[in-house]
Amino acid sequence: xxxxxxxYDAALAYHRQALEVLLHSRTLDHxxxxxxxxxxxxxxxxxxxxxxALYHYDKALEYLLTSVGTDNHPDMASCYNNIGMIHFxxxxxxxxxxxxxxxxxxxxCLLERNxxxxxxxxxxxxxxxxxxxxxxxxxxxxxxALAIRQRALSKTHPELAASYDNLGVVYYKKxxxxxxxxxHQRALSIQNIxxxxxxxxxxxTKEHLGDVYFCLDNxxxxxxxxxxxxxxAQTRLPASHPSIKQYSxxxxxxxxxxxxxxxxxx
Numbered sequence: 382x383x384x385x386x387x388x389y390d391a392a393l394a395y396h397r398q399a400l401e402v403l404l405h406s407r408t409l410d411h412x413x414x415x416x417x418x419x420x421x422x423x424x425x426x427x428x429x430x431x432x433x434a435l436y437h438y439d440k441a442l443e444y445l446l447t448s449v450g451t452d453n454h455p456d457m458a459s460c461y462n463n464i465g466m467i468h469f470x471x472x473x474x475x476x477x478x479x480x481x482x483x484x485x486x487x488x489x490c491l492l493e494r495n496x497x498x499x500x501x502x503x504x505x506x507x508x509x510x511x512x513x514x515x516x517x518x519x520x521x522x523x524x525x526a527l528a529i530r531q532r533a534l535s536k537t538h539p540e541l542a543a544s545y546d547n548l549g550v551v552y553y554k555k556x557x558x559x560x561x562x563x564x565h566q567r568a569l570s571i572q573n574i575x576x577x578x579x580x581x582x583x584x585x586t587k588e589h590l591g592d593v594y595f596c597l598d599n600x601x602x603x604x605x606x607x608x609x610x611x612x613x614a615q616t617r618l619p620a621s622h623p624s625i626k627q628y629s630x631x632x633x634x635x636x637x638x639x640x641x642x643x644x645x646x647x
Contacts, residue, residue, distance in 0.1 A: 441460055499526075516555055549589055
C-alpha cells in the first residue's frame with residue numbers, strides 16, 4: 382500500500398522490519414524470505430534504484446529456488462521476469478533477453494497456448510528486441526501480446542494501452558511516424574481514462590510522442606510532450622529517479638532546437 386501512494390521510505394521500513402522478524406524467528410520456510418526480498422526489490426525498482434533492486438531480486442531468486450526445488454515453476458518465471466525488467470531498465474539488453482527467454486520457456490511449458498500471462502512475457506521480449514534494433518522480432522512479439530490482450534481484456538484496459546504504446550515505438554524506429562503517433566495516441570486515450578492522474582505509464586507515452594515529433598522537426602510539439610512527461614514524473618517519482626533526468630534532458634534538447642530555429646528565422 383505504501384508503494385502505491387509513493388511513500389517508498391515507509392514501504393522499505395516495513396519490509397525491512399518484516400525481514401528482521403523472519404531472521405529472528407529462524408523459520409526454515411524460504412518462501413517467506415523470497416517474498417520479502419521480492420517486495421523490497423519492487424520498492425527499489427519503483428524508486429529507480431536498479432542496482433539495489435537487482436540485488437534483492439537475486440536474493441529472492443536464491444530463496445525461491447530453495448523453496449520450490451525446481452526451475453520449472455510459475456513463481457520462478459515471475460522472478461526471472463522481474464530480474465529481466467531490471468536489466469532492461471539498466472540497458473543491459475543481452476541479460477534482459479536471457480531472463481525473459483527463461484520466463485518464456487517456463488510459461489510455454491506450464492501454461493496453455495495464448496494464456497493471458499504470456500502476453501506480458503511476449504511484450505517484454507518485444508521491448509528488448511526493439512531496443513536492440515531487431516524490429517521484425519519486436520513487431521512479432523508485440524503483435525502476439527496484443528492479440529492475447531485483445532481477447533482477454535476490455536478495450537480500455539491499461540495493458541492494452543501498453544501494447545499500443547510499444548507498437549508505436551516499433552513504428553517510430555521503423556520511421557513510420559504517422560502510424561507511430563496513431564498508436565501512441567490510442568495508448569494515451571486509454572491511459573487518460575483508466576490510470577490515476579500523472580501516472581508514470583502516461584508519462585512514458587508522452588515521452589514517446591515527444592520522440593516522434595522531435596524526429597519530425599516539430600520541436601514545439603515535442604517540447605510540450607517532454608514537459609508534460611517531466612511534470613508528471615516529478616509529482617509521482619523520487620527526484621533521483623532516472624526517468625526525471627531523461628525527460629529533463631529531452632526537454633532541454635527540444636528547447637535548444639526551438640531556440641536555434643528562431644535564430645535562423647531572424
